[in-house]
Amino acid sequence: MGLGETVDTLARLIAFPTVSADSNMEMIAYLAGRLETAGARVEVMRDAGGTKANLWATLGPDTDGGIVLSGHTDVVPVTDQDWSSEPFVMRQQDGRLFGRGACDMKGFIAACLTVAPVLAARVRDRPVHFAFTHDEETGCIGAGHLVAELRARGLRPGLAIIGEPTEMRVVEGHKGCYEYTTEFNGLAGHGSAPDRGVNAVEYAARYVARLLGLREHLRARAPEGSRFEPPWSTINVGALHGGVAHNVIASRATLDWEMRPVIKPDADFVKQDLAGFVDDILLPAMRAVDPEAAITTHVIGEIEGLEPMPQNAARDLVAELTGANSAHVVPFGTEAGLFQSLGINAVVCGPGSIEQAHKADEFIALDQVQACLDMLHRLAKRL
Numbered sequence: 479m480g481l482g483e484t485v486d487t488l489a490r491l492i493a494f495p496t497v498s499a500d501s502n503m504e505m506i507a508y509l510a511g512r513l514e515t516a517g518a519r520v521e522v523m524r525d526a527g528g529t530k531a532n533l534w535a536t537l538g539p540d541t542d543g544g545i546v547l548s549g550h551t552d553v554v555p556v557t558d559q560d561w562s563s564e565p566f567v568m569r570q571q572d573g574r575l576f577g578r579g580a581c582d583m584k585g586f587i588a589a590c591l592t593v594a595p596v597l598a599a600r601v602r603d604r605p606v607h608f609a610f611t612h613d614e615e616t617g618c619i620g621a622g623h624l625v626a627e628l629r630a631r632g633l634r635p636g637l638a639i640i641g642e643p644t645e646m647r648v649v650e651g652h653k654g655c656y657e658y659t660t661e662f663n664g665l666a667g668h669g670s671a672p673d674r675g676v677n678a679v680e681y682a683a684r685y686v687a688r689l690l691g692l693r694e695h696l697r698a699r700a701p702e703g704s705r706f707e708p709p710w711s712t713i714n715v716g717a718l719h720g721g722v723a724h725n726v727i728a729s730r731a732t733l734d735w736e737m738r739p740v741i742k743p744d745a746d747f748v749k750q751d752l753a754g755f756v757d758d759i760l761l762p763a764m765r766a767v768d769p770e771a772a773i774t775t776h777v778i779g780e781i782e783g784l785e786p787m788p789q790n791a792a793r794d795l796v797a798e799l800t801g802a803n804s805a806h807v808v809p810f811g812t813e814a815g816l817f818q819s820l821g822i823n824a825v826v827c828g829p830g831s832i833e834q835a836h837k838a839d840e841f842i843a844l845d846q847v848q849a850c851l852d853m854l855h856r857l858a859k860r861l
C-alpha cells in the first residue's frame with residue numbers, strides 16, 4: 479500500500495539538498511505542508527540562526543504517552559564522492575532508489591508522510607508525533623533542541639521510533655559518541671631554555687597519556703553482560719597538532735579525541751577525572767610560568783548512547799509490528815539516546831542499510847521501503 483506514492487515523495491525529498499552545512503527550511507516547509515494536509519498540528523521550531531528548523535507535528539490530543547516517529551532531515555556532503563549520477567536527483571534501477579539521503583534517512587520520512595493520513599484516521603486518545611530534525615549528522619544538534627523543548631513544556635511522549643537504516647531490524651542499543659577538541663595555549667620561547675616557556679605540545683602529551691590511562695580504566699568498568707563490541711567504553715586520540723620547529727617552545731597545540739561510552743556514568747567518570755587533572759596538576763604548572771596559559775575543551779558533539787533496558791515498550795511494540803523475535807545493538811549513534819534521556823522508551827528501526835549510508839551511490843531497496851510501510855500500517859491498526 480502506498481509504495482508508488484512513497485517513491486514519488488522520496489524523489490521530492492532527495493531533491494532538497496539538505497547537506498548539514500546548508501539550510502533545511504525548504505524541506506521543512508514541504509514536510510509541514512504535507513503533514514498539515516494529513517490533519518496534523520504542525521510547529522516549525524527555528525534554531526537561533528534562523529536558517530535551520532525542526533518540525534514537530536501531532537495527530538490526536540496534546541497529551542503524554544504518545545508515539546514519536548523521528549527522523550533527521552539533513553544529509554552528509556557529496557564532495558569528493560564518485561557518484562554514477564546526480565546525487566540530488568533520484569534514480570530508480572533494479573529495485574533500488576539511488577540518491578543522497580535515500581536510506582539515511584529520507585526513505586523513512588517519505589514512508590511516514592505516505593502513512594500520515596492513515597494514522598490520522600485511526601488516532602484516538604494516544605497521539606502520534608512526527609519529529610523531523612536538523613543537524614543530526616553534525617552531532618544530533620536539532621534533536622537536542624527538540625528534546626530540550628519537550629522537557630521545557632513538560633510533554634512526555636511514551637515511546638519513540640527512530641527510523642535510521644537498520645534494514646528494519648529492531649535496535650535497542652548503541653554507544654554514545656562524544657567528540658572534543660582540547661586546545662592548549664602556552665608560552666613560546668627558545669628551545670635552549672625550556673623552563674622559561676610553557677610548552678603546549680608537552681602538556682598536550684601529558685593529557686594524551688592521561689586519556690590512555692583512562693582508556694585502561696574503562697576496560698575494567700565494562701558493565702556485566704554488555705553486548706557491545708568491544709563491551710567497554712572506548713577513547714580514541716584522533717589528531718594532535720602543535721608546535722613550529724625543533725628549537726622553539728611550542729605555544730599552541732590542539733588535540734582531537736573522542737569517547738564512546740556504553741553507559742553514561744563512564745562519560746561522567748572521564749570528564750570528572752580530566753577536569754581534576756587539568757585544574758589540580760596541569761594548569762597550576764603552566765600558570766606558574768605564564769598566568770595566561772590555558773587549556774580549553776570544545777565540545778564538537780555529544781551523541782547520547784541508547785542503553786539497552788530490561789523494560790522497553792518501544793522495542794516490544796516494534797518487535798511485534800515487524801515480527802522480529804530479537805533486538806540488536808549497533809555501532810553507530812542516533813537520536814534515540816536523547817529521547818531516552820527524557821525518559822522516553824526508544825528504539826531504532828528503519829528501512830535501508832547503514833552500509834549504503836554516507837557513501838557514493840547511496841540507495842534504498844524498494845522492498846525495504848515496502849517493509850517500512852507495512853510496519854507503519856500495522857502501527858495505525860494498533861492505535
Ligand SMILES: [Zn+2]
Nearest residue numbers: 550582583642
Ligand atoms: Zn542518519
